[in-house]
Amino acid sequence: MTKHRNKEYGQEWFERLQQIARGSLQHPTTPPLAFPHPLDLPPSSGGELRKMKKFRFQLLHRWLVEHFEPCRAADIGGGKGLLAYLLQESGWETAVIDPTYQSLPDKYKDITLNRRVRIPATARVRHITKPFDSQMGQRFDLLIGMHAHGSMAKIIDAAAEYGCGFVLFPCCVIDEPFFPPIGVSWLESVADYAVRKGQAIYPFRLNFKGQNIGLCEIGKRAQIRNNDLFPST
Numbered sequence: 001m002t003k004h005r006n007k008e009y010g011q012e013w014f015e016r017l018q019q020i021a022r023g024s025l026q027h028p029t030t031p032p033l034a035f036p037h038p039l040d041l042p043p044s045s046g047g048e049l050r051k052m053k054k055f056r057f058q059l060l061h062r063w064l065v066e067h068f069e070p071c072r073a074a075d076i077g078g079g080k081g082l083l084a085y086l087l088q089e090s091g092w093e094t095a096v097i098d099p100t101y102q103s104l105p106d107k108y109k110d111i112t113l114n115r116r117v118r119i120p121a122t123a124r125v126r127h128i129t130k131p132f133d134s135q136m137g138q139r140f141d142l143l144i145g146m147h148a149h150g151s152m153a154k155i156i157d158a159a160a161e162y163g164c165g166f167v168l169f170p171c172c173v174i175d176e177p178f179f180p181p182i183g184v185s186w187l188e189s190v191a192d193y194a195v196r197k198g199q200a201i202y203p204f205r206l207n208f209k210g211q212n213i214g215l216c217e218i219g220k221r222a223q224i225r226n227n228d229l230f231p232s233t
């Protein structure tokens, strides 16, 4: 098991991920995307970069709603379901897929309004209380795996099989079907696995502590916002 708790994931790591991702663009079965990529939108508020060291669900929620039209999304290994709740509030159809059921938190910090917000006691998110299996991907447009265990390879398998997109933040090698070779990070291994499966991955970073490099594959069903930013070929 490899853990990267509280490790800063710097520019060098990010550039290595970009190199792997560029390789994915040359794969014969993937569309010819180009850099700058359509997900390279300017951050919504650049001035906050020094403050936003936590609130990862809020940061990922904001990134998702800025870049994707509302769609059917599964938060795999979604824990308490805050991300699914925030997306649901933004008009997305969401489900948490996690073998351990946890109820929603009773409040969260709204990072745009900079204030605490109560989650009503009656609020619910759909919960599939099972380990993720790649066949579950058929029912979703976008599979999200934020530090999820036991599901990175299966999410990529689902994307390759059913055309769903994904947003992954690989963190720990727990219950996965392979380990990284010595000297290779789990993050790189996951990226490499996705490329080998023909996925056009795009690395991006969010400003929270811990493993904050995401790997995104848009997939065939999720609609990206600002379509004018897509390359025409």
Ligand SMILES: C[S@@+](CC[C@H](N)C(=O)[O-])C[C@H]1O[C@@H](n2cnc3c(N)ncnc32)[C@H](O)[C@@H]1O
Pocket: 076, 077, 078, 079, 080, 097, 098, 099, 100, 130, 131, 132, 145, 146, 147, 148, 149, 150, 151, 175
């Ligand atoms: C480190 S926690 C991450 C929780 C949350 N996404 C976060 O970022 O705080 C890992 C989560 O993966 C879940 N998990 C473990 N095995 C899983 C599996 N096979 N499929 C889906 N989720 C799994 C655990 O129950 C746990 O909620």
